[in-house]
Amino acid sequence: MPRRGMEQQRRLELVEATIEAIHATGSLDVTVGQIARRAGVSSALAHHYFGGKDDLIVATMRHLMGVFASHVRRRLRTAKTPRARLTAIIHGSFTADQLQPAAMSSWLVFYAMAQASPGAKRLHRVYTARLHSTLVHALTELMPRAKAIETARGIAALIDGIYLRCALGDETPDTKQAVALVEGYVEAILNRKMRRG
Amino acid sequence: MPRRGMEQQRRLELVEATIEAIHATGSLDVTVGQIARRAGVSSALAHHYFGGKDDLIVATMRHLMGVFASHVRRRLRTAKTPRARLTAIIHGSFTADQLQPAAMSSWLVFYAMAQASPGAKRLHRVYTARLHSTLVHALTELMPRAKAIETARGIAALIDGIYLRCALGDETPDTKQAVALVEGYVEAILNRKMRRG
C-alpha cells in the first residue's frame, strides 16, 4: 500500500534498522535482506533508496555522526568559558542515546569498516578532524598551543577508547562514569599545567 | 613435496598470512583461499590445521595477544618500583612490532569481531582482565584502591584509543609519541594525587 512522501521516513527506518541489525549480529555480516525485513520492507527497496549495501552503511554512519555533532553543538551554544566548552564536548560525547549498546556496536563496526571502505574512511576522518579542532580551540586558551594539540589527542583517544570498552564490555555503559574519567584527565592535566607555569 | 614436522611452521605461516591479509583488505572479508595463497599453501591445508575460518582468526588473535603479553612480561621483570612497572606496561604496549600497520589493523578487526564471535569475545576479555589487573596491581601502591581502579580504566582506555587512532590514521604510528601521551596522563594523575593528599 504505497503512499506518497514515504522516502524520508523509509530512509530513516532503514538506517535505524541497520543499526539494530549490526548490533544483533555484532558485525557487518548483515544482509540487506535482514535489514530490510527489520524495517518492514523488501530488500529491493533498500537498494532503490540507497543504491547499494555500502551506501546504506555509510548513510547510517553519517546519521550517527550527525547525532553526535548535534549533541555537542547544542551544548557548546551555552558554554561561555573554554573550560565549560570542554565539558560540553565531553558530555556531548556520552549522551544516553549514544551509549546505547546498539549505537556503540555500530560505532565499533564503523571504525573497523573505515579501514577498508573509502567512503567510511573519509567520513571517519571528518569526525576525527572536527573533534580535534573543537578540542584544540577550547584548549589553546588554557595552555600553550603545542600542549593543547597533544592534550586534544589524548582526550580524543580517551573518548574513543571508552567507546570501545563500552561496546565490548558486558557492564552497561554509564554516562556519569565515562564523563568522570575524561573530566578527571582534563582536570589532572590542567592542574598540573597551572602549578607548573 | 611434503616433509615431516611441518605443522608448527605451517601454523605460524598461516597466522602471519592472516595478519597480512587482514591488513591488505582492511577487514575480515578475507577468504581462506586468499590467506592460504599468501602462505603458499592450499586452502584445504588451512582447514586441515585450524578446522575453520573462525578458528584461524582466533588463533591469529591469540598470537598477537601473546606477542603483547611477552613484551610486557619481559619489561616487568626488570621493573623494581610500582612507577617503573607502569612504564613497563606502557612501553610494552607500544613496541615497534605492535605498531606495525598490519598488526594494528588486525587488532581493530579483532575488536570488532569480539562483538560477534564468542571465541573472540572470550579472548578479548582475557586480554582486558589481564591488563586491568596488572595496572591495578602497580597503581594500588601509589594511590587508594578505588582511585587505582579508575585510573587503570583510564590508562587502558587511553591505550586502546591510541591503538584505534594508529590503525585508522594515515600518520605512521610513533612509539615515542604514544608512550609520551600515556606517560603524561599517568604523571598528571600522580602529581595531582600527591599534592592533594
Add this chain to the structure above:
DNA sequence: CGTTGTTGACTGATCAGTCAATCAAGTTAG
C-alpha cells in the same frame, strides 16, 4: 495517465568447508 512506492522472483558470483586421492618420508619385516 503518469508518477511514486513497492515487491517477488531471478541471477551471477563467491566462498566455506569436504573428500578422495597423491606424495614423501619414516618404519618394520624378511
Add this chain to the structure above:
DNA sequence: CTAACTTGATTGACTGATCAGTCAACAACG
C-alpha cells in the same frame, strides 16, 4: 638391504548455501 606398510602433508575438484544487485510488473495516488 629392500620391499611392504604406515603416517603425516598436501592438494584439486566439488558442493551447498548465501547474497548483492537487477528487473519487470503491480498498486495506489493525484
